[in-house]
Amino acid sequence: MKQNKFKRNVSDALNNPKLKVAIRRTTDRADAKRATAVKNFPGFDRTREQGQKIKDHVIEYLDYYLAEFERNAIANGSIVHWAKNAEHASQIVVDICHEQGAKKITRSKSMLGEEIGLPAALDREDFERVETDLAEHIIQLAGDPPSHIVWPALHLTREDVVDLFRENHQNPIESTQVVDLVSSARRELRHHFLSADVGITGANFLVADTGQVCTVTNEGNAELTTTPPKVHIVTAGIEKLVPSIAHAMPLLRLLVRSATGADITQYTTFHNGPKRGTDLDGPEHCHIVLVDNGRTNMLKDDMKEMLRCIRCGACMNHCVVYKHIGGHAYGSVYPGPMGAVITPNIDGLNNAFEPVSACTLNGKCQEVCPVNIPLPTLIRAWRKKAWEKKVDTIRNRFLVACFSQLAQRPRLFQFTTNMAILMMKPFSRRGWIRWMPFAGSWTTNRDLLAPQGQSFIQQYQKNRERHEA
Amino acid sequence: MKANVGLFVTCLVNTLRPSVGFAAIQLLEDADCNVSVPSAQSCCGQPAFNSGDDEGTKAIARKLIERFEGFDYVVAPSGSCAAMIRKFDELFENDDPFAERAKSLAGKTFELLSFLVDICDYTVVDSTLDATYSYHHSCSGLRELNVHQQPMKLLKDIKGLQAKPLKGSTECCGFGGTFCVKYSDISNEVVSEKVDNILAANADILLGGDLGCLMNIEGKMNRVTDKEAREKPTSVMHTAELLADLLPSNDS
Numbered sequence: 001m002k003q004n005k006f007k008r009n010v011s012d013a014l015n016n017p018k019l020k021v022a023i024r025r026t027t028d029r030a031d032a033k034r035a036t037a038v039k040n041f042p043g044f045d046r047t048r049e050q051g052q053k054i055k056d057h058v059i060e061y062l063d064y065y066l067a068e069f070e071r072n073a074i075a076n077g078s079i080v081h082w083a084k085n086a087e088h089a090s091q092i093v094v095d096i097c098h099e100q101g102a103k104k105i106t107r108s109k110s111m112l113g114e115e116i117g118l119p120a121a122l123d124r125e126d127f128e129r130v131e132t133d134l135a136e137h138i139i140q141l142a143g144d145p146p147s148h149i150v151w152p153a154l155h156l157t158r159e160d161v162v163d164l165f166r167e168n169h170q171n172p173i174e175s176t177q178v179v180d181l182v183s184s185a186r187r188e189l190r191h192h193f194l195s196a197d198v199g200i201t202g203a204n205f206l207v208a209d210t211g212q213v214c215t216v217t218n219e220g221n222a223e224l225t226t227t228p229p230k231v232h233i234v235t236a237g238i239e240k241l242v243p244s245i246a247h248a249m250p251l252l253r254l255l256v257r258s259a260t261g262a263d264i265t266q267y268t269t270f271h272n273g274p275k276r277g278t279d280l281d282g283p284e285h286c287h288i289v290l291v292d293n294g295r296t297n298m299l300k301d302d303m304k305e306m307l308r309c310i311r312c313g314a315c316m317n318h319c320v321v322y323k324h325i326g327g328h329a330y331g332s333v334y335p336g337p338m339g340a341v342i343t344p345n346i347d348g349l350n351n352a353f354e355p356v357s358a359c360t361l362n363g364k365c366q367e368v369c370p371v372n373i374p375l376p377t378l379i380r381a382w383r384k385k386a387w388e389k390k391v392d393t394i395r396n397r398f399l400v401a402c403f404s405q406l407a408q409r410p411r412l413f414q415f416t417t418n419m420a421i422l423m424m425k426p427f428s429r430r431g432w433i434r435w436m437p438f439a440g441s442w443t444t445n446r447d448l449l450a451p452q453g454q455s456f457i458q459q460y461q462k463n464r465e466r467h468e469a
Numbered sequence: 470m471k472a473n474v475g476l477f478v479t480c481l482v483n484t485l486r487p488s489v490g491f492a493a494i495q496l497l498e499d500a501d502c503n504v505s506v507p508s509a510q511s512c513c514g515q516p517a518f519n520s521g522d523d524e525g526t527k528a529i530a531r532k533l534i535e536r537f538e539g540f541d542y543v544v545a546p547s548g549s550c551a552a553m554i555r556k557f558d559e560l561f562e563n564d565d566p567f568a569e570r571a572k573s574l575a576g577k578t579f580e581l582l583s584f585l586v587d588i589c590d591y592t593v594v595d596s597t598l599d600a601t602y603s604y605h606h607s608c609s610g611l612r613e614l615n616v617h618q619q620p621m622k623l624l625k626d627i628k629g630l631q632a633k634p635l636k637g638s639t640e641c642c643g644f645g646g647t648f649c650v651k652y653s654d655i656s657n658e659v660v661s662e663k664v665d666n667i668l669a670a671n672a673d674i675l676l677g678g679d680l681g682c683l684m685n686i687e688g689k690m691n692r693v694t695d696k697e698a699r700e701k702p703t704s705v706m707h708t709a710e711l712l713a714d715l716l717p718s719n720d721s
Binding site: 010011014320321324325357358359360361362363364366367380382383384385386387388392396397400401403404405406407408409410411413414417420421432441442444445446447448449450451452453454455456457459460461 | 478480482483484485486487488490491506508509510511512514516517518519520521522523525526528529532536608609611612613639640641643644645646647648649650651652653654655656657658659660684685687688689691692
């Protein structure tokens, strides 16, 4: 995203007191719940190492596991499609829906679906698209994009949801209680589940040796999305592979604790393709669309650790920047630290530089990442590429270049330091500077520490001379 | 034999708060080190490195390596600067003559407080201070160098000094080097929250090991307390300043 647009988004977000309340209600609670869940699971660190190893292994042998998965998925009766990019992927889905003569399509939450622009593609073709995840249902009513990868409606408050449901539900309720709101959504969605022609899900894991697709939800909406309709379409990134169900287990343990702080997700389902001879229910057709969309470039670009990501959202819940500006300010499907690393692959570094730049590199995201992705290192790696490609503004690059030149010349650097101290002196009051020229971006919001006198080096040398004399 | 320690002062201490540098010298000498301060020193290169300017960082690193590689140890009163010097070995390709030298320097570079505890086995003796403190654990020291327990260990031996828990004590203060001026408004939100938490903890002193964070926090605290027309209830100090103040040689 371009600099001005990002700055405008940030300014809008910071000036929205309701957004602050909405973000903090969720992230503060998520942080606390995660901490408790991790503490109560003595094997967390070991499982984290194991999870990292499993993902690294799969990424290393991605070609092997993709071929194995395809073979086994086909043996289960699924049809496997390969999509190079976002347009290709959503076109495949749209084509399948047309072939099936679909009118109504239910969808359970999938960030990959958002990544490939699937909701918009389905809407353009005039399908009746019904989002079945509660939070996705809410933002569909609000007409908003998701603002978090686990809680897409994080930017809205309970009060907003009350209003949205009253305006949009067929049998609006008076109550403002969460339990009644959930019932209202359930009533609203139930008949859609039963009358949909196609159900679309993402995948949390693709199991190579069985060809299964694993989904986890807390609402059971993935099961209701995949079972009644005649067709189930899965859209999944190619990095979602695990060698076997046994390998999915540690990752599931990490995912739920890192995402919601629960000990187990309510619904974990391994989908086995279309229904077979004696099955009573299940889809007649199952299509699996495997999407690259920049992922093989990440392998080549030394960003392969990012392919470990299991989309838990812990990095954004713990990010001081995300916690203040929220997800929409990033202007991309994936916000927060993981979004800063992924988005340049999808939208290009020129368009995705601001989130890469707007990071304090404090490392909290890596600390809470369940698969130990070195997010600060990868963010810095993008900055290196940006520096080489001259992406940042001339002014910013000029300032850094001047600083580098100066710091390579220690004596000149000391001289400049001494000059700076002299220049700061007239603005000092009781040890602090409230305002001085060229310091506005600091002094607008806080006082600047005034020098104590001469520089340390000057004072030190003087002391030594005195000592030696 | 005494260890020869080269003190890397850091730009911020050199420019704004030399007292932290002198405190570091006193503590290192009290820990039986020979301390030298090369006068031709500049910056660790973080602003360049974090902006992606690797060539600029390398040029800065070469100068620093030449100046400091002769010491047994290099010590900085800042976790983020010490962590940057530790990263020098990632900068140079294997066939670069500086690769080995960078690696060797990285291996003997330490943040002051962790150096005192982990390498010098330094302990605080016979110190008393009747006060309460909260601790801000700066991110680079904490997560890149594992500086966490060491300052606590030193402080707990000061008689009368009591810890007051600080909410979010390991969360970023919003300084982030160039971040705080490039994204001043986001940084302001982050540091405002930090200051709220510090004021709520209501200790006499806020301590930390990185001047960047401390001047960000105190600069904001000044504004907040000014606006509310009240005295600043908590003073902000580098841990080294507090420890050095309590040394018998500084008894006043």
